[in-house]
Amino acid sequence: MAAKDLPQGLRSAQVLVRFGFRMAIMIGFAMFAGVGFGKGMVALLWMSALICAFVGLARRETPFAKQLNHWDEMTAYAALCALATGIVQHS
Template sequence: MPQSPDMSRALSPTRVLARFAVRVTLLATFAAFGSIGFGKSLAALLWMSIILCSVVGLIKREPLFGATLNHWDEGVAFGALFALIHIVN
């Protein structure tokens, strides 16, 4: 079904936050089974998530400093978690 041009493609902030929480939970679960240790595994997975969010933001042409939450904001949140994990390790 084609979308009308005036219909916004932006997701609600609740959905974006829920998507972020699910992704962090999955990353922590996978990092728990990593053979190089939880901290290093989680840091590597967070780094890959930063890259993934950036690529998806580019492909979808989402605004970098938009009024709604998008993949760029999610990438920044993953970057903050990555920095925190990097400091703790």
């Protein structure tokens, strides 16, 4: 079954699963970062936000669409990056 044949709810669920899986991988890599967990996590979240923006542009996905897509994922990574930056700076 092609991705465009999937119902909207299933596509959104796939985005949520993809987000959770990527977060687990990033946390694993950040645990072994030479600069520390916080700074490593900030760098990984920033890179993930950029990658999602590029993929959203390449796939010509619409921001604020009915189903979740790479733009929503980018927004979540950017928000978590801002939060983590604030936590790291105040530690």
